[in-house]
Amino acid sequence: MPDITPADRALRLGVAGPVGTGKSSLIATVCRSLADDLRLGVITNDIYTDEDARFLRSAGVLEPERIRAVETGACPHTAIRDDITANLLAAEDLERDFAPLDVVLIESGGDNLTATFSPALVDAQIFVLDVAGGGDVARKGGPGIGRADLLVVNKTDLAPYVGVDVPQMVADASEARDGRAVLALSRTDAASVAALRTWVLGVLESHRRGTHVPQDPGPMAPHFHADEEHPGGGFVHTHDAASEHEHESRSADEVHVHSPARK
Numbered sequence: 001m002p003d004i005t006p007a008d009r010a011l012r013l014g015v016a017g018p019v020g021t022g023k024s025s026l027i028a029t030v031c032r033s034l035a036d037d038l039r040l041g042v043i044t045n046d047i048y049t050d051e052d053a054r055f056l057r058s059a060g061v062l063e064p065e066r067i068r069a070v071e072t073g074a075c076p077h078t079a080i081r082d083d084i085t086a087n088l089l090a091a092e093d094l095e096r097d098f099a100p101l102d103v104v105l106i107e108s109g110g111d112n113l114t115a116t117f118s119p120a121l122v123d124a125q126i127f128v129l130d131v132a133g134g135g136d137v138a139r140k141g142g143p144g145i146g147r148a149d150l151l152v153v154n155k156t157d158l159a160p161y162v163g164v165d166v167p168q169m170v171a172d173a174s175e176a177r178d179g180r181a182v183l184a185l186s187r188t189d190a191a192s193v194a195a196l197r198t199w200v201l202g203v204l205e206s207h208r209r210g211t212h213v214p215q216d217p218g219p220m221a222p223h224f225h226a227d228e229e230h231p232g233g234g235f236v237h238t239h240d241a242a243s244e245h246e247h248e249s250r251s252a253d254e255v256h257v258h259s260p261a262r263k
């Protein structure tokens with residue numbers, strides 16, 4: 001049997017970041033700018049719905065069949081970091097059904113500031129912040145901000161309305177990242193969209209050459225889960241290997257993958 005190396009399959013590119021920072025819109029932008037040149041697929045993760053996948057299908061950026069939703073049933077960050085089975089199966093199915101694909105984009109649904117993808121699931125990952133979250137967010141650090149392959153400071157067109165100094169926010173982010181890539185993006189700014197396109201093509205090229213090394217930004221920082229039945233209204237937990245994980249656990253066949261009916 002021939003050896004299959006990561007370079008022989010599609011580049012798997014994760015897109016994570018807090019709720020509403022523009023992850024789905026960024027994926028739509030990448031699809032619009034690359035769909036004529038590359039064969040693309042998308043997987044979205046949502047807790048109970050396939051809302052992000054439906055948004056992308058209705059945006060008409062790819063054939064609907066190339067956009068699949070994983071309904072995680074628990075926090076999406078669990079399905080991109082702790083038990084990636086459903087996402088891996090969805091990626092493999094998509095890659096088989098539309099072989100050969102160049103890039104599969106995997107979105108982590110509305111999630112918190114510390115969620116990151118396992119390097120066993122994605123080859124590279126983008127972490128998305130937006131200016132509306134405040135100029136200070138980039139300075140606060142965390143695994144995604146510090147060590148994702150690319151940090152996007154999104155919706156720069158809104159900066160004048162929310163009083164954020166974009167060059168300062170980018171400088172703070174670059175400092176928090178020891179010089180790793182930071183991109184100020186707005187879907188209304190063609191030059192920034194072109195820079196995003198160039199970045200994706202660059203990662204794809206190194207992936208194909210076999211020189212791209214997936215990085216692990218690190219586990220989520222300890223975080224608080226609201227729970228009415230818990231004393232104190234919730235609990236704090238961590239995701240490091242040594243600590244017990246308290247999320248509801250689900251087997252792969254309990255996790256739903258939505259794909260529209262094939263024509």
Ligand SMILES: Nc1nc2c(ncn2[C@@H]2O[C@H](COP(=O)(O)OP(=O)(O)OP(=O)(O)O)[C@@H](O)[C@H]2O)c(=O)[nH]1
Pocket residue numbers: 018019020021022023024025026052109110111154155156157158185186187188
């Ligand atoms: N002004 C402006 N608005 C944007 C931009 N990108 C996205 N938005 C808006 O920001 C809102 C959230 O965008 P989404 O793409 O749904 O964000 P998301 O991170 O996928 O959201 P969740 O999946 O719920 O976490 C929507 O109203 C978008 O239209 C941008 O570049 N500029």
